[in-house]
Amino acid sequence: MIVEKVFDHIANWKKFWFGFLFLGSVINAILQKFDLVGDSPYVLVVAFVAGALIGLVAKIRGVWL
Amino acid sequence: MRESPEIAAEFSFEKEKAIAKSFSQRFQWEMILIGLGQAAIWLSLWPLVLSGIIDLWVGFLIAILCACFAYLPSHEAQHGNYSRGNPRLRWLDGFVGHITLITLIYPYHLLRVTHMKHHAYTNDPEKDPDYLNAHTSSVMKVIKNVLDGSTVDFGKYLEVFSTDKAFVNSFKKAIPIALLYRFTLLVLVIIFPLETLLLWWLPAKIGTVYTTVFFSYFPHLGTSTGRYQNTRFWSHWMPRYLNHSMQLHFIHHLHPGIGHYDEPKAVEALKPFLLARKVPGANNIPDRVTLNPLIKI
Secondary structure, three states, X not given: OXXXXXXXXXXXXXXXXXXXXXXXXHHHHHXXXXXXXXXXXXXXXXXXXXXXXXXXXXXXXXXXX | OOOOOOOOHHHOHHHHHHHXXXXXXXXXXXXXXXXXXXXXXXXXXHHHHHOOOOOHHHHHHXXXXXXXXXXXXXXXXXXXXXXXXXXXXXXXXXXXXXXXXXXXXOOHHHHHHHHHHHHHOOOOOOOOOOHHHHOOOOHHHHHHHHHOOHHHOHHHHHHHOOOOHHHHHHHHHHHHHHHHHHHHHHHHHHHXXXXXXXXXXXXXXXXXXXXXXXXHHHHHOOOOOOOOOXXXXXXEOOOHHHOOOHHHXXXXXXXXXOOHHHHHHHHHHHHHHHHHOOOOOHHHOOOOOOOOOOEOO
């Protein structure tokens, strides 16, 4: 039952979690390369929020592009 | 197979099949080498890049090449062209099929069953899993569809073929592998974000675009249904060596057992049959295909 719920959640929210984890990690790594913002303590938060937002928009639209 | 009265006895299906069979015997060692080789090269990129021996952008370019070479060895496996009906060699189909697709992040079982349905129902808007790829207005649209995942709506086909037990079983076998791929990708991206992006995710996307454009879009563009009508001979500016000779994909649809590298010779031998059967574009097939780049500028 729990496993089924987990699978359902993954199926419904896969775009959001992919955006949050995958895009968030990538955006964070890219921002870290820039001296201007790389040292800011907020970079991590901004990167993962941006990734989550992109994923959320993709979930709502049903497609990434 | 019931013959059309328009087809002369000399171009009968039986004769066509006998010729095709003579090209369907050879062990496909090149494909095994390419499949396992590209996977080994792709895997070796990780330690080479992470230890700084090669630059990430070099690794990215090599990974793209690996991804572009990844599908065809699996495709031969999907048709059982390594084992060729020998039960003792069946493991080889699965082994090469699985390993080579790691670069493209696709489960072998899923691609095998959907590809078999593509062959059975080519160009059927409801039942052909590749239908969207070939019936799209432009290459750019195909690229967009691939990148946003519209062309891999495999869930739809699970419903369409819900009464086909073999299809459903293979589909279910693919789910844990698909989840493992996703899990691995997400763990790796947290630890090595840019490496995961440039060595795996982006090359896999580019490889999938390449495969879809040349294996699905161009060969089936403007074709209809029916054994001799669903795939065409085509040519364009790109030499066939750069697009895996997909100008000859029609011969694969007619006789999937013909090994990929034996297709040019098979097309030469079967050309009179293809003309008699009015395969789309057959009039433009040159007499000599072997070593011919099939360029049309």
